[in-house]
Amino acid sequence: MNISRLVDYAINNSGVVKPIVIPADDLSFPALTNPSIAEKDGELYVCVRNMSHTLFHAENDRFHHVLGKNVLCNKENENIFTTHNYVCKLNSNLTIEDYFLVDTSANDVEPLWQFSGLEDARLVFWDNKSYLCGTRRDTTTNGVGRIEMSEVRIDNDECVEVNRVRIPLPGTEDSYCEKNWMPILHMPYHFVKWSNPVQIVKTDQTASYCENVHMGSYYPMDYDWRGGGQIIDHNNFYYGIIHESVPVATELNKRDLLYYHKFIVWDKSWNLVTQSKSFTFTDSLVEFACGLCKHDQDVYISFGQTDLVGYILKLPITKFESFIHGH
Amino acid sequence: MDIDTLTQKYFKDMDNCDSKLELAHAYYNQQLFAPASLFYQKVAEYSTNIDQTYIALIMCQMCYEKLGNRPTAEKSFLLAAIDTDPQRPEAYFLISKLYEKLNDHQQSYYWCIMAENVCDFGLHPLSIPCIYPGRYGITFQKAVAAYWIGKGKLSRDIFTYLLTEETQFMHNSYYHACVRNRQQLGHGPDSISISRYLEEYHDRLKFKFKDSDKIVQNYAQVYQDMFVLYMLDGKYNGTYLEIGSAMPIKCNNTYLLEQRGWTGVGIEFQEHFVTDYNNTRKNKCLLADALTLDYTQLIKDNYNTNIIDYLQLDIEPAENTFNCMLRIPFDTYKFRVITYEHDEYVDPKGQWQHQSQVVLESKGYQRVISNVSPVENSPFEDWYVHPELVDINRLKDILNNNDTVTKISDLMLKLADR
Numbered sequence: 001m002n003i004s005r006l007v008d009y010a011i012n013n014s015g016v017v018k019p020i021v022i023p024a025d026d027l028s029f030p031a032l033t034n035p036s037i038a039e040k041d042g043e044l045y046v047c048v049r050n051m052s053h054t055l056f057h058a059e060n061d062r063f064h065h066v067l068g069k070n071v072l073c074n075k076e077n078e079n080i081f082t083t084h085n086y087v088c089k090l091n092s093n094l095t096i097e098d099y100f101l102v103d104t105s106a107n108d109v110e111p112l113w114q115f116s117g118l119e120d121a122r123l124v125f126w127d128n129k130s131y132l133c134g135t136r137r138d139t140t141t142n143g144v145g146r147i148e149m150s151e152v153r154i155d156n157d158e159c160v161e162v163n164r165v166r167i168p169l170p171g172t173e174d175s176y177c178e179k180n181w182m183p184i185l186h187m188p189y190h191f192v193k194w195s196n197p198v199q200i201v202k203t204d205q206t207a208s209y210c211e212n213v214h215m216g217s218y219y220p221m222d223y224d225w226r227g228g229g230q231i232i233d234h235n236n237f238y239y240g241i242i243h244e245s246v247p248v249a250t251e252l253n254k255r256d257l258l259y260y261h262k263f264i265v266w267d268k269s270w271n272l273v274t275q276s277k278s279f280t281f282t283d284s285l286v287e288f289a290c291g292l293c294k295h296d297q298d299v300y301i302s303f304g305q306t307d308l309v310g311y312i313l314k315l316p317i318t319k320f321e322s323f324i325h326g327h
Numbered sequence: 328m329d330i331d332t333l334t335q336k337y338f339k340d341m342d343n344c345d346s347k348l349e350l351a352h353a354y355y356n357q358q359l360f361a362p363a364s365l366f367y368q369k370v371a372e373y374s375t376n377i378d379q380t381y382i383a384l385i386m387c388q389m390c391y392e393k394l395g396n397r398p399t400a401e402k403s404f405l406l407a408a409i410d411t412d413p414q415r416p417e418a419y420f421l422i423s424k425l426y427e428k429l430n431d432h433q434q435s436y437y438w439c440i441m442a443e444n445v446c447d448f449g450l451h452p453l454s455i456p457c458i459y460p461g462r463y464g465i466t467f468q469k470a471v472a473a474y475w476i477g478k479g480k481l482s483r484d485i486f487t488y489l490l491t492e493e494t495q496f497m498h499n500s501y502y503h504a505c506v507r508n509r510q511q512l513g514h515g516p517d518s519i520s521i522s523r524y525l526e527e528y529h530d531r532l533k534f535k536f537k538d539s540d541k542i543v544q545n546y547a548q549v550y551q552d553m554f555v556l557y558m559l560d561g562k563y564n565g566t567y568l569e570i571g572s573a574m575p576i577k578c579n580n581t582y583l584l585e586q587r588g589w590t591g592v593g594i595e596f597q598e599h600f601v602t603d604y605n606n607t608r609k610n611k612c613l614l615a616d617a618l619t620l621d622y623t624q625l626i627k628d629n630y631n632t633n634i635i636d637y638l639q640l641d642i643e644p645a646e647n648t649f650n651c652m653l654r655i656p657f658d659t660y661k662f663r664v665i666t667y668e669h670d671e672y673v674d675p676k677g678q679w680q681h682q683s684q685v686v687l688e689s690k691g692y693q694r695v696i697s698n699v700s701p702v703e704n705s706p707f708e709d710w711y712v713h714p715e716l717v718d719i720n721r722l723k724d725i726l727n728n729n730d731t732v733t734k735i736s737d738l739m740l741k742l743a744d745r
Contacts, residue, residue: 005341007338018331019330021330021331021357024357030360030361031361031362054361054394054397056403058372062373063368063372063384063407064403065400065403066402071400073399073400074397075394075395076397076398095331283341283342284369305365306365308361308362309361309362309365
């Protein structure tokens with residue numbers, strides 16, 4: 001399969017790609033990745049994940065860790081893999097103007113599972129409130145993951161978690177771990193829970209319930225479409241970015257990870273209109289986009305590389321459309 | 328160039344390992360070790376240049392070391408580096424250090440042996456901020472590891488070798504560590520031997536003094552107390568300033584003097600010694616840093632004279648003793664007798680001995696005995712007197728102003744009859 005790199009496309013089509021950098025002294029943990037970008041009142045904000053662990057990935061199968069090809073490396077005397085989040089304000093050059101560690105102290109309890117914190121949080125602004133919507137797995141002793149909405153207050157000198165709610169599953173559904181629900185920016189408290197078949201769920205700000213509001217048809221695909229960034233409304237269509245996790249066998253016949261991404265376009269009735277070809281962002285095999293927004297005449301996509309670095313990619317809307325339609 | 332600029336350069340040609348390496352260095356220099364590790368690891372995975380691959384793997388290890396307590400990953404990178412170029416020494420050095428940190432000294436030692444047998448130490452140096460200092464670094468590591476795995480003599484011999492053969496190449500920190508370690512290791516079991524005087528030796532005592540026949544035993548390690556009493560003809564009720572007191576009785580230079588009515592002050596840095604001293608001795612010992620003390624004030628507060636009978640200068644290491652000596656107000660106060668510890672046996676350059684001799688002789692002191700040693704080849708002190716303040720005839724009798732090693736018992740005692 002001929003896979004193109006979106007970063008190449010952006011750079012060659014009036015786009016810009018910027019790394020997200022926060023000074024080391026101000027970080028809780030070493031890895032800063034999987035950012036989520038959103039717009040509020042004409043300003044761009046990013047929520048970026050800060051992790052205690054790093055990903056060791058022997059991409060080319062050349063030099064493995066003694067424990068394998070893909071290894072999460074925490075401090076060896078620490079059992080908890082912790083995530084913190086920073087909310088950053090971007091300037092027009094897409095560099096970070098200000099950043100705040102999200103203060104979750106009012107709602108934190110002792111973690112019951114080894115992965116702690118709100119993971120891969122999507123930043124959304126609904127009803128004049130700011131939310132981080134991500135997966136939390138630390139509330140039960142067996143690591144059950146659910147999407148939580150964490151309401152945050154972003155001030156000039158801090159970002160504080162005001163409240164957090166855990167969204168139940170709709171109907172009689174049950175699962176071990178919910179991940180990557182895609183908030184629909186123009187429909188408060190609605191998410192694309194699954195992309196194929198498309199499943200739209202609705203909750204409220206208290207997460208007192210969760211119900212299915214739409215279930216689409218299944219389109220045969222090679223791989224599952226897993227969630228990505230927020231859903232945006234543009235020219236009477238809904239746009240999302242999803243990822244495909246492609247299993248590949250290594251030389252030693254062990255499973256490795258490979259991530260491709262795709263843009264998906266639905267009409268207003270959530271019928272699949274088109275999809276882009278699969279792409280990667282960079283030369284890395286592990287990438288993850290959990291941010292998509294529109295601002296002025298550009299589309300912004302935020303993505304992480306190998307769980308170690310985060311970027312903002314800006315692309316003129318026309319070029320974004322061209323990419324999707326393969327022009 | 329900054330991270331943003333180098334990111335753009337990397338994006339322009341993502342398959343180019345040179346630009347990835349530059350970007351990795353930029354992150355590393357900003358102390359952002361997680362993203363730095365990503366790009367180093369990419370270079371390691373994809374570069375076709377052995378040196379570049381090797382550098383990237385070493386830098387990956389350094390990133391993980393900075394990230395803290397991820398030794399399994401560090402080990403993986405270093406083993407990969409050794410696999411990549413087994414003849415290069417850097418990874419062996421770093422893995423030996425890593426195992427030292429993990430208290431696995433057998434492994435630490437093993438990798439040094441491997442390096443000695445496998446490495447080509449003449450290979451061109453690599454342009455990385457690696458802490459590998461050169462071949463002597465591996466030799467040093469081997470000496471440290473040898474100590475921990477019970478090879479004390481080997482460890483001592485290696486440190487001695489480093490101090491005699493490699494000092495011109497060595498970074499200061501290594502030199503000082505060698506000196507310190509060599510000093511700790513001493514000369515093995517012999518070096519802690521004590522040359523004790525007992526009353527039955529009195530007939531053999533070459534330098535007798537008033538009431539020397541009444542002394543049941545002395546306490547100093549190598550006759551310092553007997554030397555002081557000889558130079559002052561067995562003086563009673565004298566005064567001393569004891570810098571570096573350590574134990575109150577055993578190996579103490581002033582306990583015998585105190586028994587003869589001497590008074591004085593001890594200075595000691597270690598609290599447990601001070602507590603023990605003040606619980607045991609009549610004269611006091613102050614808990615103080617000899618390197619910062621105001622000696623003029625101390626003497627003013629504790630002595631009613633400008634002439635103190637005995638000054639002991641003995642703190643660790645030799646450099647500190649020298650710097651302490653420089654703080655003594657020799658122009659205001661005089662001392663009849665001085666014992667000065669220079670630890671020449673662990674200072675092959677002899678710099679502290681030489682410098683101390685220059686200073687003390689410039690202040691009018693005469694070196695009476697050099698290179699005092701409890702056994703052969705372990706010289707650690709010089710002894711001085713102020714020629715105007717001691718009996719000149721006694722001085723003539725004992726004068727041994729040469730730089731040969733003096734086994735103290737040979738100097739102080741006649742040979743025993745068969």
